[in-house]
Amino acid sequence: MSVVKVDRVSKSFMRRDGVQLEVLRDIELDVPERSIVALVGASGCGKSTLLNIVAGLLQPDCGTIYLNNIRSCEFHDWRSMTYMFQEDRLFPWRTAAQNVALGLEAAGVPRAERHQRVSKTLDLVGLSQFADVYPHELSGGMRSRVALGRSLVTEPSILLMDEPFSKLDPSIRAQMHDEVLRIAALKKMSIVFVTHDVEEAVVLASKVVVLLPRPGRVRENVLIDLPYPRNPVAPEVVEQVRRLRLKL
Numbered sequence: 001m002s003v004v005k006v007d008r009v010s011k012s013f014m015r016r017d018g019v020q021l022e023v024l025r026d027i028e029l030d031v032p033e034r035s036i037v038a039l040v041g042a043s044g045c046g047k048s049t050l051l052n053i054v055a056g057l058l059q060p061d062c063g064t065i066y067l068n069n070i071r072s073c074e075f076h077d078w079r080s081m082t083y084m085f086q087e088d089r090l091f092p093w094r095t096a097a098q099n100v101a102l103g104l105e106a107a108g109v110p111r112a113e114r115h116q117r118v119s120k121t122l123d124l125v126g127l128s129q130f131a132d133v134y135p136h137e138l139s140g141g142m143r144s145r146v147a148l149g150r151s152l153v154t155e156p157s158i159l160l161m162d163e164p165f166s167k168l169d170p171s172i173r174a175q176m177h178d179e180v181l182r183i184a185a186l187k188k189m190s191i192v193f194v195t196h197d198v199e200e201a202v203v204l205a206s207k208v209v210v211l212l213p214r215p216g217r218v219r220e221n222v223l224i225d226l227p228y229p230r231n232p233v234a235p236e237v238v239e240q241v242r243r244l245r246l247k248l
């Protein structure tokens, strides 16, 4: 089953000078259940726009989005999907636990249950010792874990991520990759993420969708048929990265 299906979606924006900018043309995308799909392509090819359309944050001009085989306009279970942005967007006046709790508060989950679920989630992302710490007291990697926890606390089946780890040091980014793979397998999640980093795409994704720019079109779906965990310096990973770079 597909958890996300994008069927011939196109999108243009009206620029301030009145010129129509065609950003996406006839996009097809299929995200099978429990898969990890990476969107890669040159800057400005429409990756974030596509992710925002899947998230329901933007409307396409034409085409249809299906979520769990339901047309997105008839889809109600939006809590089964969460979005992790490039910046961690943590509230500085809230502790790690209070930041993680946000989605549960919005959903009206009672206090006692909230407490239990937040503490389980902090455990899941390796932050149980830091529940009462404020964002400014945390390292970049830890802040990223809080943001991941906030995305996971509502137990989504679909996680969308827009360059979530691009600001992290390479070694911390590698740790976050391990975390994401562990949690995705444990929680049986499907993930769609945008990245500029082809190596990140190959290490994480079961499928990489290569987009061409102006207007954004799908050039190719590249299946990454390598066992996890994938070591970025393993010859088969390096070769896959090299081949993928040639397509960009």
Ligand SMILES: Nc1ncnc2c1ncn2[C@@H]1O[C@H](COP(=O)(O)OP(=O)(O)OP(=O)(O)O)[C@@H](O)[C@H]1O
Pocket (backbone or CB within 6 Å): 013, 014, 015, 021, 023, 041, 042, 043, 044, 045, 046, 047, 048, 049, 050, 196
């Ligand atoms: N709200 C908007 N109004 C007008 N133009 C927009 C809007 N949002 C995006 N664009 C334009 O659409 C194009 C695609 O933007 P988008 O952010 O989706 O690309 P991207 O592939 O994610 O880029 P990057 O890799 O640099 O983050 C760009 O030319 C951008 O300027």
